[in-house]
Amino acid sequence: MDDSLSRPVSVAQPTTWQRYAGVATPLLLLLLVTLYIQGASSAYIQRVWIILGLDIILVASLNLFNGFTGVFSLGHVGFMAIGAYVSAILTLPLEKKAINLPDLPAWLAHIQLGFFPAILIGGLAATLVALAIGRPVLRLSGHYVAVATLAFLVIVRVILINATPYTRGSRTFSGTPAYTTVWWVYGWALVTIYVAWRVLRSPYGRAMLAQREDRAAARSVGVRVLRSRMWAFGISAFLTGVAGALWGHYILSFSPNAFYFAETFSIITMLVVGGMGSISGSVIGAILVVLLSEVLRNLEGGFSLGVVQIPPLYGMSQILMAILFIGILIFRREGLLGGREIDLTKLFVVDYWRSVFRRKEV
Amino acid sequence: MLRLENVEVFYGNIRALKGVSFSVREGELVTLIGSNGAGKSTTLNTIVGLLHPRQGAILYEDEPIHRLSPFQMIQRGISLCPEGRRIFGNLTVDDNLRMGAIQRRDPEGVRQDREWVYALFPVLAERLHQLGGTLSGGEQQMLAIGRSLMSRPRLLLMDEPSLGLAPVLVQTIFQTLQQLKAQGTTILLVEQNAHQALEIADRGYILETGRIILGDAAATLRTNKLVVQSYLGG
Amino acid sequence: MSFFEYGVQQLINALSIGSLYALMAIGLAMVFGILRLINFAHGDLMMVASYTALFLLIDGFPFLGAAIVAVVVAAIAGLAMERVAYRPIRGAPDVAMLLTSFAVTIVLENVAVLTVGARSRAFPAPPFLSTVFTLGNLTVSSVNVVAIVTTAILLVLLTFFVRRTDTGISMRAAAEDLVAAQLMGININRVIAYAFAIGSGLAGVAGLLWAAKVGKVDPFMGFSPVLKAFIAAVIGGFGTIPGAVVGGYVLGFLEIFLQGILPGQSSAYRDAFVFGILILVLLIRPNGILGVQEREEI
Ligand SMILES: Nc1ncnc2c1ncn2[C@@H]1O[C@H](COP(=O)(O)OP(=O)(O)OP(=O)(O)O)[C@@H](O)[C@H]1O
Ligand SMILES: [Mg+2]
DSSP states (O other): OOGGGTSOOOOOOOOHHHHHHHHHHHHHHHHHHHHHHHHHSOHHHHHHHHHHHHHHHHHHHHHHHHHHHSOOOSOHHHHHHHHHHHHHHHHSOHHHHHHHOTTOOHHHHTOOOOHHHHHHHHHHHHHHHHHHHHHHHTTSOTHHHHHHHHHHHHHHHHHHHHOHHHHOTTSOBOOOOOOOOHHHHHHHHHHHHHHHHHHHTSHHHHHHHHHTTOHHHHHSOOHHHHHHHHHHHHHHHHHHHHHHHHHHHHHOOBOGGGGSHHHHHHHHHHHHHHOTTOHHHHHHHHHHHHHHHHHHHHHHTOEEETTEEEOOOTTHHHHHHHHHHHHHHHHOTTTTTTTOOOOGGGGGOHHHHHHHHHHHHO | OEEEEEEEEEETTEEEEEEEEEEEOTTOEEEEEOOTTSSHHHHHHHHTTSSOOSEEEEEETTEEOTTSOHHHHHHTTEEEEOTTOOOOTTSBHHHHHHHHTTTOOOHHHHHHHHHHHHHHOHHHHHTTTSBGGGSOHHHHHHHHHHHHHTTOOSEEEEEOTTTTOOHHHHHHHHHHHHHHHHTTOEEEEEESOHHHHHHHOSEEEEEETTEEEEEEEHHHHHHOHHHHHHHSOO | OOHHHHHHHHHHHHHHHHHHHHHHHHHHHHHHHHHOOOOGGGGHHHHHHHHHHHHHHHTTOOHHHHHHHHHHHHHHHHHHHIIIIISTTTTSOHHHHHHHHHHHHHHHHHHHHHHHOSSOEEOOOOHHHHOEEEETTEEEEHHHHHHHHHHHHHHHHHHHHHHHSHHHHHHHHHHHOHHHHHHTTOOHHHHHHHHHHHHHHHHHHHHHHHHHHHSEEOTTTTHHHHHHHHHHHHHTOTTOHHHHHHHHHHHHHHHHHHHHHSOGGGGGGHHHHHHHHHHHHHHHOTTTTTTOOOOOOO
16 A cells, blocks of 8 residues: 555645546446446455445444544444344344244234335334433443443344344344345445545544544533434444445345354454554555455465465364464554555646655656 | 653653653762652653663663663662552551562571661561551651662652651651651652752752753752742742 | 241342452452552453362362462462553553453463363262252252352451451552552552452452352353442442442342242243342442442542
8 A cells, every 4th residue: 555645745726627537546446346247257256345444434434433523333243133023123024024933013013015125124223222221321432332332232232132032133134125226335334434525534533633632521411412422323323234234135035144254253353454543544555354254254264374284173263364464563553554545536636646756766 | 879861751642751861979969859740650650661661761870770660670779669659559567568578588687677667667576467549648758758768779769758648647658758868778769848848959950841951069959049939839 | 937937048149148248349449549440351260260269179289279279379460461451551541451351361261262172071079969858848959058158258368358458458548549548658569469359369269269169160260240249349338348248248238039929930041030139239328238339540
């Protein structure tokens, strides 16, 4: 990654078209890659591409909350679960409902919604829960928020396992209609990135970012801070719920185990790798972690290194990811981007290139 | 005994000490004077190894000590009585003193020193089993001083021991310092109360925004125009 | 069964589960008190100890010998954890340390899966840990009694240690003010090592008792107990040993109480209530029911 892209360079203010170009380039690139993958790649690559998009939504929305408030949520996977189950229940075809969820209350047993409204309701349900728990929880300071949100995650899991009429308990929930396409995923990913950008890069967002390390301020959570934390929590929960819904309509069969510690850790790894507070960091973190864990997962089955035969070591990929994660926390705690953004606008400013080349001449 | 050579200390990117050099000879009482934020506490904390200089060296009996940890300083006979007392509020008075002697391996000597501290500050003797946190401010200060003596230091560093104390108590503490000096302890005293510090000190240094700007015999400093104007209030 | 007998029965249940939570919470609290690290991987030490004991028992070791070795291995594992993962990140923001401990958990559990397999195994508890005896109408399993007694003994020893020995007092001093402790000449690396070793040893004991109680071990067996211990520590006011002990027993009683009063179906939601109470405690008494003030940092 080119670090100079994120370094402030004294160049002329970008003009409007340059700014558009800075935004349009990655979009165009995304479109082309997606089209190519859709058309020419294996089902496996297509799958990884979709998972990546989902992870981008999850990481960026967690980052929206975390970067904005400076407190850490370990409970976001709970919102993901809410989105997935709500949307799946709402869209389940009636005849499958009668078989899979025979004990559903009448009003739920007789509705079957379309994909888009179901996603929205899934997201809103997550928001609603977020606002309910946020009122008490976000009043806390520092890592107590992490602790309380972790408790929330456990509670969600207990409820999922026990609310058998709705979730089939710890058994697999299946029959979810396969609605999620790569276009839905990346559409929502763009929405998430845009929203996160608006929130984090707003003047108020920057101010929040600046004071998040300030212990005194963080300790006495004022009314104003509480309200803005609530906003960030609600929005973030919505997007996470949406990601959960999309995930559910892609994976199709899932159980409460999917929404627990492992998933939480995977999202947090992406966040930490990319750097808290940086949206481009979230995207890069997701890309790196997804790619790396795919590579590692493929190696887990065993491979041969010339004469040496490496036996299958299932679980090795997780171990290596966790070690990588610890390494990043120790050696580059602020993540790869350290809270900054990659600004592609610069690529379209002539002076920027001049300054890049001039620097090389020196 | 102690020599700082061109010591630079940073807090992140802030340069708090900008090349500080001075020395303390065996048996001396030297005072370091400066206004708020001058870097006095930073200097003391660096000497005892809580902070480490980015540049320069600290020599104690000709041995460089600026990379050692605080507990190694105690082993060498350096003890700091920190700014703001920092006694252990959840420990009894007696246990606080016990902590002061944690590195010592001579129970008999420790017992004697404890008696000596209690003789020095009789109020503490009355509150042996009281929790440190329940002492009054002045009593806590005495406990802090007593605690820093328990390691039987040869070089005692004191960071504003008179802060926030009633004049009578300040007298007591300054008398104690003189007494310690008479017994052969070398003392580096940081004080805002320049008057009294220069009164009992042999020599003094003036620290201003991370630099030593003046150093001389205490008697000379007392009459120095700049010192009189800026630090002696007139 | 009379009301009185029912009460005694439940009292034993509450005390025994509370004992295990207390044993676990102590280690969490000791480490948190000094480092402000919430050591999530603390639960995995239970797993380390029980597997060590399991293999030794299979090899024909007598139980007591196997137990002692297992506890020592847990202590060493705790020390290694501190040295490798936590020391380099000492002083980092709280959340960074918490996340590191998450990662340590992932490493340990996956290493366990790789080496001993993910499936659970029966734990061959000796008769004195696996008998159920009846006293009148009471049915009492011996492991509960052993848990209560063992914990009581360990608590007495621990109390003596932290109140009377130099190292113990140093530990409390370091928990209160790390800088002042250093100034006294307390070697904090040593104190921290002690905290990890003792806490991990206690977690090892808890692990063995747990394994005997549920009759099996698996690589993830520490997950639920550490969450509970964590609640116990928060209830007691994170960072103090007496708080952790009180919190452990309070949680034990709370669980048994909830089990008793929640009607049939909803008792499955017990854990949800328990974790709800955690949030409640954080809100009403962020410093725990013993109410120690959060200390200022340097
Ligand atoms: N932990 C810290 N982080 C950042 N800056 C610090 C820190 N501690 C001290 N400083 C800064 O270093 C400078 C010197 O501080 P120091 O505490 O040494 O002053 P001082 O001379 O002891 O002042 P006072 O008389 O008020 O105690 C000050 O500008 C202070 O703001
Ligand atoms: Mg000072």
